[in-house]
Amino acid sequence: xxxxxxxxxxxxxxxxxxxxxxxxxxxxxxxxxxxxxxxxxxxxxxxxxxxxxxxxxxxxxxxxxxxxxxxxxxxxxxxxxxxxxxxxxxxxxxxxxxxxxxxxxxxxxxxxxxxxxxxxxxxxxxxxxxxxxxxxxxxxxxxxxxxxxxxxxxxxxxxxxxxxxxxxxxxxxxxxxxxxxxxxxxxxxxxxxxxxxxxxxxxxxxxxxxxxxxxxxxxxxxxxxxxxxxxxxxxxxxxxxxxxxxxxxxxxxxxxxxxxxxxxxxxxxxxxxxxxxxxxxxxxxxxxxxxxxxxxxxxxxxxxxxxxxxxxxxxxxxxxxxxxxxxxxxxxxxxxxxxxxxxxxxxxxxxxxxxxxxxxxxxxxxxxxxxxxxxxxxxxxxxxxxxxxxxxxxxx
Numbered sequence: 473x474x475x476x477x478x479x480x481x482x483x484x485x486x487x488x489x490x491x492x493x494x495x496x497x498x499x500x501x502x503x504x505x506x507x508x509x510x511x512x513x514x515x516x517x518x519x520x521x522x523x524x525x526x527x528x529x530x531x532x533x534x535x536x537x538x539x540x541x542x543x544x545x546x547x548x549x550x551x552x553x554x555x556x557x558x559x560x561x562x563x564x565x566x567x568x569x570x571x572x573x574x575x576x577x578x579x580x581x582x583x584x585x586x587x588x589x590x591x592x593x594x595x596x597x598x599x600x601x602x603x604x605x606x607x608x609x610x611x612x613x614x615x616x617x618x619x620x621x622x623x624x625x626x627x628x629x630x631x632x633x634x635x636x637x638x639x640x641x642x643x644x645x646x647x648x649x650x651x652x653x654x655x656x657x658x659x660x661x662x663x664x665x666x667x668x669x670x671x672x673x674x675x676x677x678x679x680x681x682x683x684x685x686x687x688x689x690x691x692x693x694x695x696x697x698x699x700x701x702x703x704x705x706x707x708x709x710x711x712x713x714x715x716x717x718x719x720x721x722x723x724x725x726x727x728x729x730x731x732x733x734x735x736x737x738x739x740x741x742x743x744x745x746x747x748x749x750x751x752x753x754x755x756x757x758x759x760x761x762x763x764x765x766x767x768x769x770x771x772x773x774x775x776x777x778x779x780x781x782x783x784x785x786x787x788x789x790x791x792x793x794x795x796x797x798x799x800x801x802x803x804x805x806x807x808x809x810x811x812x813x814x815x816x817x818x819x820x821x822x823x824x825x826x827x828x829x830x831x832x833x834x835x836x837x838x839x840x841x842x843x844x845x846x847x848x849x850x851x852x853x854x855x856x857x858x859x860x861x862x863x864x865x866x867x868x
Contacts, residue, residue: 475500475502476500476501476502476503476538477501477502477503477537477538477541477654477655477682477683478500478501478524478535478536478537478538478541478655478683479499479500479501479534479535479536480497480498480499480500480523480524480533480534480535481498481533481534481535482496482497482498482532482533482534483496483497483498483523483531483532483533483534483535484496484497484531484532484533485516485519485523485528485530485531485532487519492707493514493515493516493519493707494516494519494520494523494531494704494707494709495706495707495708496533497520497533497707497708497709499702499709499711501655501683501685502683503654503682503683504681504682504683505683505684505699505700506677506678506680506683506684506686506697506698506699506700507683507684507685507686507698507699507700507701507702508686508687508688508693508694508697508698508700508701508702508715508716509521509685509686509687509701509702509703509704510694510701510702510703510704510719511703511704511705515704515705515706516704516707517659517687517704518547518548518659518687520704520709521545521547521657521659521685521687522547523535524543524545524657524685525543525545525547525657526543527545527547537655541654541655542651542652542653542654542655543653543654543655543657544648544651544653544655544656544657545648545657545659546644546645546648546656546657546658546659546661547659548659548660549637549641550640550641550644550645551644552632552640552643552644553632554632554633556632557628557629557630557631557632558620558625558626558627558628558629558630558632558635558643559616559628559629561632561643561644561647562616562619562620562625562643562646562647562650563616564647565646565647565648565649565650565651566607566609566612566615566616566650566651568603568607569603569604569607569609569612570609570612572600572603572604572607572609573604573609573612575596575600576597576600576601576604579593579596579597579600580597607652615650616650619646619649619650620646622668622669622672622673623642623645623646623665623669623672623673624642624665624666624669624829624830624831625639625642625643625646626639626643636835636865637664637864637865638663638664638830638835638865639664639830641663641664642664642665642669642830645661645673649676653682654682654683655682655683655684655685656677656680656682656683656684656685656686657685657686658684658685658686658687658688659687660687660688660689661673661686661688662688662690662693664830664865665830666829666830669830670690670693674693674696674697677697678696678697684697685702686698691716694715694716694719695715695716695717696715697715698715698716699713699714699715700712700713700714701714701715701716701718701719703719703723789857789859790857791820791821791855791857791858792820792855792856792857792858793820793855794853794854794855794856794858795817795818795819795820795822795854795855795858796817796818796841796852796853796854796855796858797817797818797851797852797853798814798815798816798817798841798850798851798852798853799815799850799851799852799853800813800814800815800849800850800851801813801814801815801840801847801848801849801850801851801852802814802847802848802849802850803833803836803840803847803848804848805836810832810833810836811833811837813850814850815850826838835864835865838862838864840852841854841860842860842862
């Protein structure tokens, strides 16, 4: 096997309106490495995975896997085949094994023909049995059942078009994990998983023999699975060996070093600023080199402020005493009771977390609070001054 399974050479990516989110990144990935990708929102994490998966081809530089490497990619909103049920979509990940099993049965049947080319059949049988052995395909049904149970998939015959965003994503994750790629690219793999499913996924990935590159905000997942951390910071890709906790220690040391460098930079900027104020651009005595020096320093400072800025959410109008009142509601789907006689009140300024296993009705509760759905019994009331903003599982 080659020393590296995947290489990136001077990869850069510019997004509108001319912001360079990846800057001249050169990286090499070891076979079997387990890498967590960290960075601020908008730092280019998902873009990096799209480039590695071959989905995004609009970039500068070179990014390629070694010949023969099979890459599996879990995007944030994966596509499923609506013409197939849950099992049909999962089986797409093991299609080679299923086809080999089906063809082997046909080969055995053809042996009964006295006019058959037995040498040709024997050669094909050997190839098919090698494929089946590599997949452990005789145990395939058990593998599917175990993965489906661990990831809390809907019923095998469930209609894909009726599934929630979280259910669709779990189906796609199951399909991907069973497909036996050489390299896994995972964009937020723990989203929509309950604690038990996350624990199963951690064990699966720790035992996975291939390379893993995963974007996640789950620090416990990174501590338990990652052996390397790749931080995207102002366009640069900075690798650290170790898990999340080790990265924190190394990051702190790097920040201290940068702090000393920034202190020196701030002094230089102040000195140049004093000179510029004394020598306005309209004066003939100005020095072009000094002006260019100030503009360079000032541009760097502006870029840093711009890239590390936070989103400001202005306060809304004054709330009344009633924000949300849920009174004695019940809700069922397809004969399955989600909750019965549920009542609670959300007070002003409250920050409320809703937890529960997959399928417990968390998203359904949100939809009733926003008026998208109605309870079977009971009522949901919002205060007159309340304006609701809702971010669902999937973007339109």
